Amino acid sequence: MTATNGAVLEIRGLGVTFGRRRVLDGIQLELPERGITAILGPSGSGKSTLLRALNRLLDLTPDARIEGSVRFRGVEVYSRETDPDRLRQRIGMVFQRPVVFPASIRANVLFGLKHMGLLQGRDSDAVVRDALTQAGLLAEVRDRLDEPAARLSVGQQQRLALARTLALEPELLLADEPTSALDPESAEAVEGTLRSIAETRSILLVTHSREQAGRLAARVLRLRDGRFEADGRARSTG
Amino acid sequence: MRERGGWRRARRVGFEAACVGAGVVSAALLFAIVAATVWNGFDALSLEFLTSPSAGRPGEGGVLHQILGTIWMTAWAALIVSPLALACALVLELLADRKTARLLRVLLNALNAVPSILFGIFGYYLFVRFFGWGKSWLAGSILLAMMIAPTVTVSWADAMRAISAGYLETARGLGLSTGRVALAVVIPQSVHGLWRGLLLGLARAAGETAPILFTAVALNGVDALPRGIVDNPVLALPYHIFALSQDAYDPAAAAAAWGAAIVLFALVLAFFAASLPLRLRAHEEARR
Numbered sequence: 367m368t369a370t371n372g373a374v375l376e377i378r379g380l381g382v383t384f385g386r387r388r389v390l391d392g393i394q395l396e397l398p399e400r401g402i403t404a405i406l407g408p409s410g411s412g413k414s415t416l417l418r419a420l421n422r423l424l425d426l427t428p429d430a431r432i433e434g435s436v437r438f439r440g441v442e443v444y445s446r447e448t449d450p451d452r453l454r455q456r457i458g459m460v461f462q463r464p465v466v467f468p469a470s471i472r473a474n475v476l477f478g479l480k481h482m483g484l485l486q487g488r489d490s491d492a493v494v495r496d497a498l499t500q501a502g503l504l505a506e507v508r509d510r511l512d513e514p515a516a517r518l519s520v521g522q523q524q525r526l527a528l529a530r531t532l533a534l535e536p537e538l539l540l541a542d543e544p545t546s547a548l549d550p551e552s553a554e555a556v557e558g559t560l561r562s563i564a565e566t567r568s569i570l571l572v573t574h575s576r577e578q579a580g581r582l583a584a585r586v587l588r589l590r591d592g593r594f595e596a597d598g599r600a601r602s603t604g
Numbered sequence: 605m606r607e608r609g610g611w612r613r614a615r616r617v618g619f620e621a622a623c624v625g626a627g628v629v630s631a632a633l634l635f636a637i638v639a640a641t642v643w644n645g646f647d648a649l650s651l652e653f654l655t656s657p658s659a660g661r662p663g664e665g666g667v668l669h670q671i672l673g674t675i676w677m678t679a680w681a682a683l684i685v686s687p688l689a690l691a692c693a694l695v696l697e698l699l700a701d702r703k704t705a706r707l708l709r710v711l712l713n714a715l716n717a718v719p720s721i722l723f724g725i726f727g728y729y730l731f732v733r734f735f736g737w738g739k740s741w742l743a744g745s746i747l748l749a750m751m752i753a754p755t756v757t758v759s760w761a762d763a764m765r766a767i768s769a770g771y772l773e774t775a776r777g778l779g780l781s782t783g784r785v786a787l788a789v790v791i792p793q794s795v796h797g798l799w800r801g802l803l804l805g806l807a808r809a810a811g812e813t814a815p816i817l818f819t820a821v822a823l824n825g826v827d828a829l830p831r832g833i834v835d836n837p838v839l840a841l842p843y844h845i846f847a848l849s850q851d852a853y854d855p856a857a858a859a860a861a862w863g864a865a866i867v868l869f870a871l872v873l874a875f876f877a878a879s880l881p882l883r884l885r886a887h888e889e890a891r892r
Contacts (some may be wrong), residue, residue, distance in 0.1 A: 454777055458777075459777040465773075469772065
């Protein structure tokens, strides 16, 4: 199950319509195996819709109509054979506002694995440690894993949300303005985390900030009125 | 301008007075019922009244078996209605499209509006005659469960609706199926709605006579708790009060009826009081 040309994800002619409103039109994009690709664009330009189309979260929106092709590791995402739940596990997503469940830090990290029955036979402590290390949070919460996650700062909660997603070992990460609700210090911490995650996998980052895109992304695309304006680049993440 | 301002003020004052008046009337009515019940029944209350079974003659003995029978029947009603309400609430909030959900809500409201005596007649034909159960506590529990199903379902569904959309989207984003989202997020986050609905529903069910009159209760001559299902009625407080009221010309029977009414009132009040923190939580959630 490898992509035909080394891309982890290929989008061809993707269009999304809500009722009569065309939100995305003729989207073409290929994501590499690793590194950050950023999408810039004003509010309402279709950035979040694009991310939700890639992991089929749009399936949950009743009046959304999708056309075109999205191939993840060479397999059509919108084919009947693709299990959308399994797909979402492989294409992880981090949202704009951090959401932590009303449970401990440990339980939050293990949430997905536990409820999908994927924890059996695994060392849960090791999973928690590994995910929190990847999210750059372990040092700050090592001694209070069983405390309520709600006690963490918003920035820490966002990195906890990242850890929860990373615990499922996604092959591609979709990040929907993950720092827009954070203070500059927390945003910097999350950026550092994204940078280190991007060394091993691909991240598609939606952001409002041209500066952030420039700092993080190897490639920057600008979305306006549902279409890519220009295929630019920022600089190599290496 | 001054005239118009004066008229507006008069209308506001009139509206406020009408609201206060309506509140005072409702409170006075409740106070009158409680006062009459306590005034007439207080003398009948004693430890013996609460801990001994009723005797053969109306008004003699206590209400222990009636208390046990009422709790038994309402507890089973709670057990029966809970999975039913869960299924309905999940359909309403998680599975059904908008049109189906609206239709289901209309049906639930219609069920809520069915007079309780109709539940009694329906139960009589279904359980007593068609199934041949005779008088059975289980028939009573099922009928009470049907009667409170709308209250419990709507309460639970409202609690589900109040769950943050972020929780649901996050869980789906991690790859949880609809069923797993229900188990991992929706049910744990909304279970207070079940308790709230159950306690309100049971407060109503505990005082109902009509649904159990022909189907589930006896006046005396049965064990404290049933030993089977068919031909196994129980004693219950509302029916006991109803039967004693028919002999109210006898002062002992009337006093015992008022005493049993206090006990029933206390039981209902306990359910209501237990639901209060959960209702306050729902109000807080609605305000957020």
